[in-house]
Amino acid sequence: MLIARVIGTVVSTQKHRTFEGAKLLLVQPLNIDDTPRGVALLAVDGVGAGVHEKVLIVLEGRAAGEALGKKAAPVDAAIIGIIDQVDVTVA
Amino acid sequence: MLIARVIGTVVSTQKHRTFEGAKLLLVQPLNIDDTPRGVALLAVDGVGAGVHEKVLIVLEGRAAGEALGKKAAPVDAAIIGIIDQVDVTVA
Amino acid sequence: MLIARVIGTVVSTQKHRTFEGAKLLLVQPLNIDDTPRGVALLAVDGVGAGVHEKVLIVLEGRAAGEALGKKAAPVDAAIIGIIDQVDVTVA
Amino acid sequence: MLIARVIGTVVSTQKHRTFEGAKLLLVQPLNIDDTPRGVALLAVDGVGAGVHEKVLIVLEGRAAGEALGKKAAPVDAAIIGIIDQVDVTVA
């Protein structure tokens, strides 16, 4: 899993049927010090996350489908938690 | 999932039987500002996308097979939506 | 699988229901000579690992879900062992 | 999926039992302009491809196992088609 910040939304009217009703968010992966890590990606929202929030992302189709509650949904990334705190003991 | 633009087509006459009838498109992944991100890849079309269109790509075999409606199809990437709009709130 | 060191913890109160009770640790992948390899990531703890310990990480949703004892859990990385010793014969 | 050229063969006498009879080929991934992309990898042949041919590769265990006709086979890449033509409309 990785930590990311929700930075935007994506609108797709014409999409795969198992995908109806899913909220698609644009998320920017972060390093431990909150600097951006790599490029932004799209994730399905499984917990009701909002823009600006720091979230927990799972990267895998099976897992992401579970998060969406639709095992057969064609997704490969999902937001599965909202991050409250990160404690780094060993730097 | 990632955003890409359809940039071409691929013809393969001799192919795996579960792959019959599938439309194979060449897609170029994009950054948020629509510049190309990395190299082009091949994706099965699950929504009737056309060349030049901006699409939503799922990268995973299980998910891509679902998009194609054939769980057992040997695919690892699929077009599952056509992108209407991307709103970036936090840059 | 890869070798990593547990370097911190993550708190997420609002999370996916299948994720309740799971301990989420921040781990830093290591090279053979114990120098850091790439960036830190989040893994679910399947063996009761603690901060500072050298652990064995599996990177895949299905496998990670098994480690957690919840096949349907939306996870993609898990700690599945604590490393006692690494012997490199051929450098 | 990606496009590659078959560049060689691999012989492995002592191998996993589900792997018996499988033809293992060395393939070099290609860019759109047919220049090499990254390093060569090994793929199981699912369509009767030969050395020098341009092929369609699927990268994923489940999908590759399907291509081989053995769901339980421990493979992660397979040749699932022979490429006749690639048309790039948008460069």
Add this chain to the structure above:
Amino acid sequence: MLIARVIGTVVSTQKHRTFEGAKLLLVQPLNIDDTPRGVALLAVDGVGAGVHEKVLIVLEGRAAGEALGKKAAPVDAAIIGIIDQVDVTVA
């Protein structure tokens, strides 16, 4: 799949229960010319490989679990063959 050389062993006493009895080897991926490719990783041994041997590695949890004979084992890489010969026809 990729080609690698077994370069060492790893000892982990406290590990996930489905992992009991599995032999864990440290393997260095190789290029076609036998030079090292990237960093070493850990793989479960499915064929009785020894240190110094050139082996065939599969990188995927489902496939690796099959190799180990335990579908539910939390592994993501396995040694599934010993390489006798690699013939590169097209360089």
